[in-house]
Amino acid sequence: MSILVFIEHAEGAxxxxxxxxxxxAAAMEGDVTAIAIGSIxxxxxxxxxxxxxxxxxxxxxxxxxxxxxxxxxxxxxQAMEKIGANILVLAKSSLGDPVAARxxxxxxxxxxxxxxxxxxxxxxxQVKRSIYTGKAFANVNxxxxxxxxxxxxxxxxxxxxxxxxxxEKFAANLSxxxxxxxxxxxxxxTGEVLLPEAEIVVSGGRGMKGPENWGMIxxxxxxxxxxxxxxxxxxxxxxxPHHEHVGQTxxxxxxxxxxxxxxxxxxxxxxxxxxxxxILVINKDAEAPFFSAADYGIVGDAFEVVPKLTAALKAAQN
Ligand code: FAD
Numbered sequence: 001m002s003i004l005v006f007i008e009h010a011e012g013a014x015x016x017x018x019x020x021x022x023x024x025a026a027a028m029e030g031d032v033t034a035i036a037i038g039s040i041x042x043x044x045x046x047x048x049x050x051x052x053x054x055x056x057x058x059x060x061x062x063x064x065x066x067x068x069x070x071x072x073x074x075x076x077x078q079a080m081e082k083i084g085a086n087i088l089v090l091a092k093s094s095l096g097d098p099v100a101a102r103x104x105x106x107x108x109x110x111x112x113x114x115x116x117x118x119x120x121x122x123x124x125x126q127v128k129r130s131i132y133t134g135k136a137f138a139n140v141n142x143x144x145x146x147x148x149x150x151x152x153x154x155x156x157x158x159x160x161x162x163x164x165x166x167x168e169k170f171a172a173n174l175s176x177x178x179x180x181x182x183x184x185x186x187x188x189x190t191g192e193v194l195l196p197e198a199e200i201v202v203s204g205g206r207g208m209k210g211p212e213n214w215g216m217i218x219x220x221x222x223x224x225x226x227x228x229x230x231x232x233x234x235x236x237x238x239x240x241p242h243h244e245h246v247g248q249t250x251x252x253x254x255x256x257x258x259x260x261x262x263x264x265x266x267x268x269x270x271x272x273x274x275x276x277x278x279i280l281v282i283n284k285d286a287e288a289p290f291f292s293a294a295d296y297g298i299v300g301d302a303f304e305v306v307p308k309l310t311a312a313l314k315a316a317q318n
Contacts, residue, residue, distance in 0.1 A: 005032060005088075009036060014048055017153045024156045031054060032053045047164075050163075052159050056167045061174065063174070070181065074172060087148075090150055092113050108146065112142060116137065117155070126142075202259045203230055204229075205230065220306055254276060257278045258273050
């Protein structure tokens with residue numbers, strides 16, 4: 001069984017969520033080929049071998065640098081045909097989902113996203129996906145011959161014991177029709193760690209009183225190597241950029257640790273964070289709803305607790 005895995009990269013490295021997708025494919029015991037689009041060093045791509053890919057197809061067409069999704073979908077569809085793959089695996093992400101949807105339409109392939117476990121092939125091809133923002137699971141049978149599986153971040157154990165993969169250039173046949181979307185400008189998200197990918201997130205809410213107090217959130221985040229996030233009202237009021245807004249209507253995160261400072265824990269905020277492995281809540285109100293979703297809680301004034309916590313972490317690191 002031949003499986004293609006679309007791997008994303010950032011800052012010169014394959015994203016961890018994509019290596020998880022490769023690990024997932026390897027656990028299905030197929031012949032795993034990965035495909036990467038855009039400029040990244042060959043050595044970095046070889047790392048996909050550790051997660052279980054035998055080969056990486058590298059697409060370096062400059063026209064794809066801007067990330068036109070329909071062109072990506074065409075490249076991936078052609079790569080599937082080339083290697084005779086009936087299964088495409090990718091990380092569930094803001095790029096993976098729209099790419100998968102287009103490949104699905106092109107190849108008439110059943111697409112299920114947010115998958116948390118290996119398929120059950122005892123009768124048919126059944127996958128388990130997380131639904132209702134992590135509150136329940138659905139078992140879905142994919143009945144089409146070609147299948148696309150979007151893997152939820154942090155749901156799969158990362159395989160790291162494979163050998164380096166070989167890297168081969170791959171050029172797809174693309175026409176002007178693949179580039180009929182024009183990107184007029186692109187903004188890079190601020191912050192050292194990107195929010196959707198972050199292993200640790202430090203978020204601030206209205207309890208932080210104003211943008212002038214965000215220095216302590218950023219300092220704690222920097223000390224932990226974390227990304228910064230915020231509640232919706234905070235971004236609505238312009239205290240923080242919109243791409244930091246976490247929740248039902250914002251970014252959904254699933255880090256190892258989510259630190260919520262001065263956030264009440266409204267259901268719409270929790271919808272974006274309840275896949276986190278651990279949640280630490282800092283709030284001065286012991287009755288704040290967030291405490292019932294927390295693994296750890298500190299009842300106290302953020303303006304006292306956060307600087308003390310940052311200082312203690314710094315001392316522990318020295
Ligand atoms: P507040 O509710 O005002 O809470 C502030 C908290 O800070 C309180 O718990 C208070 O005790 C604490 N606090 C105050 N001072 C201190 C201090 N000195 N030290 C420590 N703690 C302190 N919200 C989201 O976040 N994300 C979403 O995606 C989202 N989507 C929504 C979609 C819809 C359709 C609707 C209707 C609402 C949505 N909301 C969303 C808004 C949501 O309902 C809440 O209003 C919002 O999350 C509250 O933000 P907050 O916790 O920062 O503010």
